Amino acid sequence: MNRLEKIRNFCIIAHIDHGKSTLADRLMEQTGTVALRDMTDQLLDSMDIERERGITIKLTPVKMKYNYKGEEYELNLIDTPGHVDFSYEVSRSLAACEGALLVVDATQGVEAQTLANVYLAIDNDLTILPVINKIDLPSANTEGVKQEIEEVIGLDAQEAPLISAKDGLNIGDVLEKVVEYFPAPRGDENAPLKALIFDSYYDNYKVAVCLVRIKDGSVKVGDKIKMMATGMVYDVTEVGIFSPKAVAMDELKVGDVGYLCASIKNVSETEPGDTITSAENPCLEPCPGYKKVLPVVYCGIFPADGSKYNDLRDALERLKLNDAALFFEQETSAALGFGFRCGFLGLLHMEIIEERLEREFNLDLITTAPSVNYNVYKTNGEVLTVTNPSNLPAVQETDRIEEPMVNADIYTPPEYIGSIMELCQDKRGEYKDMVYLDKTRVKLNYTIPLNEIVYDFFDSLKSRSRGYASLDYEIKGYKESDLVKLDILLNNEICDALSIIVHRDKAYQRGRTLAEKLKDVIPRQQFEIPIQASIGNKVIARETVKALRKDVLAKCYGGDISRKKKLLEKQKEGKKRMRQVGSVQVPSEAFMSVLKLDDK
C-alpha cells in the first residue's frame, strides 16, 4: 500500500452545541493521542472564551495514529470554526480535507448552520459521513433525525454511527468508518510544492505559524517558499505536525497536514486560502478559492477610562498578531476621546474581540453602534467609503449612498414564519423564496441590508422564534438607499458617538426610541438637559432629563462620617465612568444601551 493510502484528512462539522469538540476529544482519547490524565474538555479549543462559549475560533489540526485491521493509519483531524462569521475560514479548512463528519444532535436535528456547513463541504467535494450524537439522552429521536438527514440534506444516514460523545459510546465505530468511508488524499509527491494555508496563528517564539495541507510535492527546513497571493518569499525554518502539541518533523509530504514556519513576522502575510509553493520551482496554479478577507462590520471602541488608551492600543495589537481579520485604526470622538475604529468579519467576531479585550486585558470599554461600509458618491464625483457616521459628508455634497446587502437564509419551524416575515419586512428585507424542508422546518430567503442585520436583527429573530430560528448570511453587493445621518444632541450639542446612519423611513422611530432610552440612562444633573434627535438641522424627537433636586446625605450621626464618605466615594467612582459631552455627564452605559434597542 502506498503512503497516501494510509492517510485520512477530515474535519467535523456541526451546529454549535451539537458536540463537535467533545467528539474530537473522544477521538484523540481513543487513538491514544492524548493520555486520559491530560484531557481537559474541548482540548482543541485553547482559548477560555472558546471553552466557555462552546465555539471554536482558531483552528487546530491534530494528527492521530489509528490501527485498522493491523495497519497503522494516520488520521488528521482539522477542527473548524462553527459560525457564519467565519464561513470563509471554514471553507478553507474544508478544502484541506477529503472527508467531513457531520455531527447532528439526536435531540435537535438539522439546523441552519449544519446545512450551511454541509453546503460548504459539498462545494469542496468532501465525502460526508453523518454521525448522530447524544443518543443517550431521553429526548433523542434517532430515527427522526436519520430521516431528516436523508430528506433535508440528501445523505444516506443508515450507516451513520450512533454515538454519545459525552459518554464515549461507539467512538470506535466512527474511527473505523473514517478509514473505510473517506477517500485517501491524492497528489503528486514529485510535483512542485503546492500547500494550502488554511489558518495561521501567532506564536511568541516561532512568530507567524502557517497551518498547511500539502496538496503536491513536499517541503522541508531550508526550502525557499513563495506565497502565491502576495508574492512574498521566505526561507522555511521549521515544519511539523500536531499530536496534539506541535512536534517538529524533517519534512511534510503530499497528503500531510501540519505547520510551517518561515520567519514570517505577521499573520497578515499568511492569509488563509493562499497557496505556498516553491520559490525556485513554482507550481502552475494556486489552490482554488482564495479570497481576501475584508471586514464587514465596524464599530468604535473606546476605553471607559480615557487614560487607558495606550493599554487598549497594546491589547488590540496583541489580538491582531493572531487575528489577521481584525482591523483597527485610531479614531477621535469629541464625546469619547481617543479610541479605535475596528472592523470585524461579523457580529460574533466583534463580540468575541470585545469580550477578549475586557477579559484578557482587563479593559473597560465603550463601544459605539455597529456600522457597515457605505459607498458615498459625492456631487463632485468623488467616491468615499464611510464606516463612521461622523464622516458622512453633508447632505448637499452627497449625490447618493449605497449600502451593502446580504443574502439571508433563515431556518425556522413553520409556526414562526409570520412573525419572522414581519421582522424581515420591518428590517427592509426583500422576500425571495420560501422552501419547506420538511414538516417542521422552513427556509426563508431574503435580501436584507446588512445595516439592519448588525443592528438588532439576530436578537429579534431569536426572541420572535423562542430561540428556534437560525440565520446564515453572506454579503451580496451594494444597493442605493435613502440613508440619513441621525444625530443626538445633549443640551444642544451633538454627541458624535451616538450618531448612526439609518434609512430615512426609520429615522423618526429610531430617533424617538433613542431619545427615550437616553432619558432613562442619563442621570439627573444640576440643570435640565434636553435630549434631541435630529436629521441635519431638523429635530425629530425630544425628551428632557429634569434637573436634579435632591442629592444630599442630610444626617451625619454621632460623628460617624464613614457612611457619607462611602457614599461620596461611590459617587466619585461612578463619575469616573462618565463622559463629558459639552456640559452633560453621560455614563458609559448610555453609549452601550443604545446598541440594544427593541423596536417593538
Next chain:
Amino acid sequence: MKGIYIHFPYCVSRCAYCSFVSGAPHDSMPHYVAALKREIEHRLPFGEQISTVYIGGGTPSVMPRGTIADVLGLIKCRAMLAENAEITVECNPDSVTAEFVAEIMGAGVNRVSIGLQTDNDKLLAAINRPHTLQGFIRAWELLSPIKNKSVDLMLGLPGQTEDDLISSLKLVVGLNAPHISLYALKCEEGTPLQKSGFVEDEDFEAELYQKAYELLTQNGYTRYEVSNFCLGDAYSRHNFSYWDMVDYYGFGVSAHSFLDGKRVANGENVSKYILGNPQRTEADVSNDRAEEYIMLALRTNRGIDLNRLKAYGVDLLVSKKAEIDRFIRDGFLRLCDGRLTLTDSAYYIMNTIIVALI
C-alpha cells in the same frame, strides 16, 4: 479642646426608619454602663480639655435614673471640662419625667435634644414612635428649666403632606425652640421602612425642604448646616465641631472618634462590647484631611475656608478652577472673603458639587 460623644443603644421601641444601634435588651443596661465606664477610664486621659459632651443613642432618657449623672461624673473626674462646656442629652418625649429633668440638671446638662419628628399622631404611630403630640408638649413643659433646647423633625415620612410639615414647623417655631434639626427621611437598607417597600420621593422632599427653609428663615432662624437651624447663636457646638474637624472621643457601642488624624470606630455588637471586646477599628485619615474638610465644611453656612484648605495641602482655586468657575457661573457656589459656600439652590444637591471638588 475636644468633644465627647456617648452612645446608649436602648429604646422602648424601634422607629421604622432607624438604622442605628438601638435595640439592645434592657436587662443588659447595668452591664453596658459598666463597660462604658471602663472604656472611658481606659481611653480618656486625665486632664483632657473637653468643651462639648453629647449623650445620644438610642434613647439616653430610657436609662435607669442616675446613669447619666454617673457617667458625666466619671468624665468630670478625669477630664477638664470647660466652664461653659455644652452638655447635651437626647431624649424622647415619652421618657422625660420630672426625675429625669432633675437628674440631668444636677449633672450639669445644659442642652436637650427632643425627638418629635412630626406633630401628626397618625404619622407618629405609622413610623412606630412611642409618643404622641401631647406627650411632647408635656415633655417640653417639664424641660422648661433648660433653655437651650433642640427639636428633631423629619420630612418625607410616608404619607406626610406639605401641610403636615408646615404644621409641625409652626408648632416648634411657636414654642420658640432655639434649635431645630430637620432631617430628610433616608430609607436605609434593612430597616422596617425599607422592607415595607417605601421609596423616597426625592422631588417632593426637595420641595418640602425648600418650603421649610423659607418658613424657618422668615421666622428668624439661620440655616447653619444643611439640616440644622437656630435662633441667634444657639447652634449645636458639639455637632458643629464634627463639621469643623475638631477632635472628639466617641464612647459606647458603635461610637466614632476622631483623634490626631485617626478615625476610630467601635463595633456595633452590644454583647461583645459588654464582654470587653468593642471590636474597635482605626483608620489613619491624615492624608484625607483636605477631602474630609471639603465634604464636611461645605455642609455649613461658613463653607470652606480656602486658606485652611491650603494648609491641608490643597489649593482648590487652582486644582479645581474649571469646576469652581462653572459652579459659580451656574449659581451653585459663592466665593467671598476667602470662603467658598453653597448658594441656597445648591444645598440640596451638594453631593454632586462635593464630588466634583474632591
